[in-house]
Amino acid sequence: MFLDTHPISSKSLEKHYHIDGDQFGQQYKEHLSDYPEWDQKDHAQDWMIFPQNLGSQLSIDETSLSNGELYTILTNKAAKGQKGVLVAMIKGTRAEHVIAILKKIPEKERLKVEEITLDMAGSMNLIARQCFPKAVRVTDRFHVQKLAYDALQEMRIAHRWEAINEETNAIDNARWEKKEYIPLCFENGDSKKQLLARSRYLLFTSPENWSESQKQRAKILFAQYPDIQKAFSLTHKLRLIFSKTKDKGVAYTKLAHWYNEVTESGFNAFNTISATIYTHYKEILNFFDNRSTNASAESFNAKIKAFRTVLRGVRDVNFFLFRLAKIYA
Structure with missing residues (x-):
């Protein structure tokens, strides 16, 4: 019964009890269990x-x-x-x-x-x-929220590729001109490429939980990329609908407004989440019955x-x- 409730590897048995764990495991399988x-x-x-x-x-x-x-x-x-x-x-x-x-x-x-x-x-x-x-x-609800997070990260990654290509071209130009390439850095020390790479985790987090360095990085990021700020606002609003709303009728209204905002944003990355909500809105709203x-x-x-x-x-x-x-x- 001990083995049934406390799974122990054969190597652990051999180490702690000085027996052949593999042989004991075979005995348990064929005779003891x-x-x-x-x-x-x-x-x-x-x-x-x-x-x-x-x-x-x-x-x-x-x-x-x-x-x-x-x-x-x-x-x-x-x-x-x-x-x-x-x-x-x-x-x-x-x-x-x-x-x-x-x-x-x-x-x-x-x-x-x-x-x-x-x-x-x-x-x-x-x-x-x-x-x-x-x-x-x-x-x-977490599967629904994940689709919104994925859309936001897709936009960040697209901008990061643009920054990588921009930096690569700048390095090539500097090499042709026989100059030293010095990347432009923001006040927190990030280059554009680093800013986008290091912003990944803060975009998963509520602003009230940001550290001071994350707050500074977010301020720079949103100033450089207003579309990311708008997309982050959309994901945060969806999170709040699920976490703060108690009444199913109120949730229906808020979700409808959110859907309209996503449609008006024109963000292609959010097409999947908007289509999902349109198709599954009844099952999504059932969450607010028991918050299951x-x-x-x-x-x-x-x-x-x-x-x-x-x-x-x-x-x-x-x-x-x-x-x-x-x-x-």
């Missing part, structure tokens, strides 16, 4: 389901288990990442396959699910709609990756899944 009689052993690598862990609030997400192989994972929010959190783990993200497996859970039980959080992938939306028809689907996010699913994915790291990778997928099920299912 109930792995040989595990009722999901024959199909675990393709799918595992644990209907007893179904709850009223679920999260669905995907994760990479080994060698880039993706698995769709359904988790129960009420378990808070502990035992009983894992409802299903299915190889692949193809909607038809995942739906077929999840429908092995009795319909009566699936109809009890009231809410499910997910990202904006069409396959996830289809899975949630087909398998849990009575559940409110909630698009994860997919953070629990992301946290569980992190646990899987940590478990994989402790075991120094996944050599036997079936046995890895068995141990994962013993701890979390």
Whole structure:
């Protein structure tokens, strides 16, 4: 039981207990654990389901288990990442396959699910709609915000390439004229190229959390690139809508105004986020009912990756899944 709740690598066993860890691990797998009689052993690598862990609030997400192989994972929010959190783990993200497996859970039980959080992938939306028809689907707010951050960073990177090309041309010209190239620097010591490179993190952060050097850098950046200032203002407003607004009706109005601002800005980089909000606005607004996010699913994915790291990778997928099920299912 100790091994089921505290995953320890064979090397750690050998170091701390002076035994052959690899041999002990093999003994545990073949004799000490109930792995040989595990009722999901024959199909675990393709799918595992644990209907007893179904709850009223679920999260669905995907994760990479080994060698880039993706698995769709359904988790129960009420378990808070502990035992009983894992409802299903299915190889692949193809909607038809995942739906077929999840429908092995009795319909009566699936109809009890009231809410499910997910990202904006069409396959996830289809899975949630087909398998849990009575559940409110909630698009994860952090996925929406990330699209806005990505658009802002895309604009910064485009300007940085312009600065790099400008500096390269200036260096070439100085070489032809047999002069020393001295880059123009701003009052904080940044060249234009450095200013754009070093502004990456401050653009992810709220202004109230900026350090003094970040405030100075932001002031210079926004003076040089008003479009970045406008784009940053848009991302910050979206962040505030999610973090400060409590009422769903108010959020609808604010999101509509924000959408109009994005449209009027003419920023091509924001086309994806504006199209996403237009398509998914109902599921996005459902966040304001219970303020549910997919953070629990992301946290569980992190646990899987940590478990994989402790075991120094996944050599036997079936046995890895068995141990994962013993701890979390």
